[in-house]
Amino acid sequence: MSDIRDDATELFTAITGRTPDGLWSAPGRVNLIGEHTDYNQGFVLPFAIDRRTVVAAGLREDAVIRVASTFSTGVVELPLAELDGVRGQMDWADYPLGVAWGLGRSGADLAAVPGVDLVIDSTVPVGAGLSSSAAIECAVAVALDELWRLGMSRPALARIGQLAENEFVGAPTGIMDQSASLLGRPDAAVFLDCRSLEVELVDLGLAAAGLTVLVMDTRVAHAHSTGGYGERRASCERGAATLGVSSLREIGIQDLDRARELLDDVTFRRVRHVVTENQRVLDTVRALRENGPLAIGDLLDASHRSLRDDFEVSVPELDLAVETALENGAIGARMTGGGFGGSAIALAPLDAVSRIQVALDGAFAEHGFTNPEVFTVTPSTGAERDS
Numbered sequence: 001m002s003d004i005r006d007d008a009t010e011l012f013t014a015i016t017g018r019t020p021d022g023l024w025s026a027p028g029r030v031n032l033i034g035e036h037t038d039y040n041q042g043f044v045l046p047f048a049i050d051r052r053t054v055v056a057a058g059l060r061e062d063a064v065i066r067v068a069s070t071f072s073t074g075v076v077e078l079p080l081a082e083l084d085g086v087r088g089q090m091d092w093a094d095y096p097l098g099v100a101w102g103l104g105r106s107g108a109d110l111a112a113v114p115g116v117d118l119v120i121d122s123t124v125p126v127g128a129g130l131s132s133s134a135a136i137e138c139a140v141a142v143a144l145d146e147l148w149r150l151g152m153s154r155p156a157l158a159r160i161g162q163l164a165e166n167e168f169v170g171a172p173t174g175i176m177d178q179s180a181s182l183l184g185r186p187d188a189a190v191f192l193d194c195r196s197l198e199v200e201l202v203d204l205g206l207a208a209a210g211l212t213v214l215v216m217d218t219r220v221a222h223a224h225s226t227g228g229y230g231e232r233r234a235s236c237e238r239g240a241a242t243l244g245v246s247s248l249r250e251i252g253i254q255d256l257d258r259a260r261e262l263l264d265d266v267t268f269r270r271v272r273h274v275v276t277e278n279q280r281v282l283d284t285v286r287a288l289r290e291n292g293p294l295a296i297g298d299l300l301d302a303s304h305r306s307l308r309d310d311f312e313v314s315v316p317e318l319d320l321a322v323e324t325a326l327e328n329g330a331i332g333a334r335m336t337g338g339g340f341g342g343s344a345i346a347l348a349p350l351d352a353v354s355r356i357q358v359a360l361d362g363a364f365a366e367h368g369f370t371n372p373e374v375f376t377v378t379p380s381t382g383a384e385r386d387s
């Protein structure tokens with residue numbers, strides 16, 4: 001953490017000749033369970049991880065916003081008044097600029113607030129399914145909220161991050177990632193009802209049970225604004241419309257027989273994934289509360305099978321990672337994030353981690369796949385001011 005703070009501060013000073021007014025950071029997230037349920041108004045259970053994006057930020061005396069990142073050379077600069085005209089055109093800078101724009105859409109007066117310099121560094125791997133996009137959005141959101149004295153609530157900032165991603169970047173994603181990044185707590189998961197936006201923290205108790213969560217990044221790149229994500233989303237909307245409900249949240253397991261009669265096979269399987277996944281999230285929350293994390297392995301496994309067979313968003317690398325982890329001591333494993341690449345997670349006893357790592361290296365080499373990046377994550381605190 002101190003490294004990225006130092007690097008962001010150093011780059012801020014190199015670019016602006018000033019020291020930043022402050023440093024804010026926000027974490028990536030892992031979704032424990034509840035995949036492709038968020039945009040269906042359903043349940044999700046992510047947690048914030050110990051990989052963060054930091055933003056060094058300082059107000060300017062004009063009305064210009066400037067953004068830079070250690071991930072990319074150059075500085076992007078434009079008047080706050082011109083944000084609306086560059087939507088979707090600024091590459092990576094769409095994320096931070098989109099948040100400034102989103103704040104303008106949600107109550108901030110962009111004609112009145114001072115300009116700002118934002119310099120970003122991160123330890124969240126990009127495109128690995130750990131939501132580096134929410135980390136950058138939420139770090140910028142808490143920084144601008146404080147610097148511009150907006151006093152917005154965390155749930156409001158989560159919606160602004162989502163607005164930035166949907167309408168500025170152009171990726172039709174739900175509100176889960178920003179909620180986890182803004183509301184996470186150490187050793188807890190964020191149980192979010194995406195219909196009511198009610199949030200409860202659920203103790204994970206991982207350390208007490210001798211467990212950890214292993215992230216297995218397949219390094220297969222995914223792209224939400226172009227990939228099958230939008231198509232899956234459209235399928236769910238079609239299914240809900242045919243069933244006469246406003247979203248798939250309105251139906252349960254008991255409605256699946258009727259859904260099978262009314263829907264074509266593909267749409268039915270998309271719907272079945274969402275409906276059963278919602279139930280698995282509820283079952284996971286109850287199991288965690290009543291019996292602790294050792295009791296949730298089967299639910300994680302069932303989630304993976306549903307994503308693979310019904311929702312069809314897995315890839316061979318994710319399936320191999322899950323199988324290999326389970327064969328080598330994990331108590332549960334599943335792909336996490338939107339799919340089509342990215343990462344899988346395994347819930348594993350601490351003493352099985354190195355065995356799983358070695359087995360993954362061997363299995364991926366045998367299949368001719370790129371060696372996966374494997375690391376453990378710790379449920380950590382959400383966005384905050386660092387200094």
Ligand code: ADP
Nearest residue numbers: 069071092122126127128129130131132133136
């Ligand atoms: P992820 O699963 O990591 O969220 P996305 O495709 O949703 O993948 O978002 C990744 C994009 O977010 C990157 O391609 C880049 O445009 C932007 N991004 C994330 N972190 C940073 C960063 N530290 N600096 C600059 N851009 C970033």
Ligand code: MG
Nearest residue numbers: 131132133134
């Ligand atoms: Mg993302």
